[in-house]
């Protein structure tokens with residue numbers, strides 16, 4: 001990788017640490033779609049998973065490794081031979097393969113979790129890096145819980161793994177405990193005192209438990225780090241990881257202060273954020289910096305007046321610079337295939353990845369029901385098409401009746417493995433009636449863990465996007481559906497979730513609990 005001192009590498013762990021967010025689990029197809037977008041976004045490294053943790057994780061890493069060509073693709077591994085062998089095997093088809101080895105270094109973790117002495121951990125780390133180096137050149141080493149570890153001991157461990165061939169040294173704030181001044185000082189100490197530290201790339205991996213992940217990452221960069229580990233929309237364990245869009249835009253907007261750059265194509269930030277929300281069903285709060293619905297909305301009259309006179313009065317970034325289009329009204333019923341394709345191209349969508357016939361067909365059907373089609377509607381159409389699991393169940397027809405005096409009633413017609421089946425019944429509400437009938441027909445009765453409706457664009461004819469999270473026997477799946485009628489969207493989302501649940505239940509079982517730096 002061609003890197004200079006002015007470039008901060010972006011290491012994306014949406015597919016590994018990010019996936020550890022409750023309810024964010026993704027299947028192989030979904031991870032591949034996200035990985036393609038990450039490549040388009042210009043991230044330097046993709047951590048695609050933890051190969052040894054389950055056959056599903058192994059497959060996902062292997063598929064991502066074959067899907068992208070520019071970024072380095074990594075699998076996580078503990079300091080065990082089986083972990084390292086599986087990790088190496090999973091990335092073997094990558095253009096730029098790598099592995100990421102970690103072990104905890106804080107006394108608390110050593111005594112309570114690993115039951116190992118400092119010397120034993122040092123030996124395990126050195127052995128693992130040396131062993132892996134015989135098979136793959138790019139090795140990153142992480143000292144889990146580094147921010148609560150003894151600084152001198154960290155220097156010893158890092159010096160040893162550098163000697164064994166680690167090329168990137170990651171310093172995680174695993175628990176989100178660090179404070180910017182202190183975390184910056186730790187980097188200054190490590191980069192000046194670690195023998196061989198000038199030959200490696202120093203990396204920060206922060207969690208947001210105290211809301212300081214972005215600030216801590218930037219403090220690390222001010223003190224010599226040249227890689228930030230982060231996730232799209234800041235998803236991740238507990239309160240999440242460092243948010244990719246926030247660090248990237250901070251470095252870009254405050255170039256006058258940091259004098260640094262990243263390789264991220266900022267116009268791809270919003271499409272990436274939206275795609276991830278749609279795939280996982282985890283929506284972004286309206287006030288989330290950079291990608292929230294209100295991030296660029298000016299409400300106060302005095303601000304609006306200023307912005308109209310000169311945008312710079314209250315705007316430090318242009319919405320277009322992160323891929324949010326200000327020209328929102330785009331297409332309607334009479335727009336042709338050419339205009340449709342043109343708009344998709346403008347939104348940064350690779351037309352080769354889209355089934356144009358299907359997508360255009362959905363667009364036309366939507367235009368029949370909805371007067372104005374906005375950019376977000378188009379993105380919803382295209383992503384829903386691209387992340388659709390191979391369907392066992394297909395919704396053919398849904399009729400729902402409801403009044404203030406009778407129980408809501410649903411009649412549903414589905415295609416199951418090519419065969420048509422019907423059913424009907426009552427429920428506590430229209431959505432409840434639909435879900436009960438669909439469960440009866442399919443014979444799948446999952447628990448509905450989460451259900452959310454979002455109007456994608458304004459107006460009463462807006463496209464409603466429903467996402468739901470279902471679980472059964474410890475396996476979870478999210479489903480999405482978009483329709484101008486929210487009850488139809490709800491049914492589509494539920495059927496989509498059942499399809500994914502079926503695919504997941506037959507394919508994988510997670511072998512080991514999630515963990516990592």
Ligand SMILES: [Zn+2]
Pocket residue numbers: 017174205207237241516517
């Ligand atoms: Zn982490």
